[in-house]
Amino acid sequence: MYHSYADIPDPWDRLRWCRYGLDLLQKEVASMVGMEEWLYRDLESGTFHRSFTPELADKLAALYSIPVEDLLDDYTLFLHRGGGELLRRYRESKGWTRRQLADHAKVSRTSIRCWESGQKTISQKCFRLLAENLGPDFLSMLRM
Structure with a gap:
């Protein structure tokens, strides 16, 4: 093949x-x-x-x-690279608050807080939503 x-x-x-x-x-x-x-x-x-x-x-x-x-795949790589911690670094690189990231990603601020703190793991469905709403620079940070 x-x-x-x-x-x-x-x-x-x-x-x-x-x-x-x-x-x-x-x-x-x-x-x-x-x-x-x-x-x-x-x-x-x-x-x-x-x-x-x-x-x-x-x-x-x-x-x-x-x-x-x-x-x-992108989702598994995201988890492999630290998931919530990677999301926090992305947010900080943009100079955004959690509220701003939540607004851009179209998710709740509570979800952002829980993911960044490691209280919850981002589901594949939510990861896809993040990738769709945050755009290609979000996914490009995975491959760095």
Whole structure:
């Protein structure tokens, strides 16, 4: 389907490509990085779970000798990079208060406070809303 690793747009297809390149089974990879086989199967199918921790992402990237960013979609990369803390740094880089960020993102100020303080994790649905309302510079900070 793909001619080279660079042609692969989706993280789950990159996982599969790398695993095939090492001639490993899904259960072998799961065992090597200390995760459940069902979770690894889900990762390769494009179904990411909250249990896909930064530590697991780092282990897979190390096993496959690729940058961790190659394995993560924008939402999972956001969580991997600190989620609420990253949101706080974005807000501060803009010189915004929480209220201003909430207005731009079209979410409540309470949500911003809870996310930034780590009291709550940003859901994938809310992340998409943030990305849509804050624009491309919000997503570009993930890849920096």
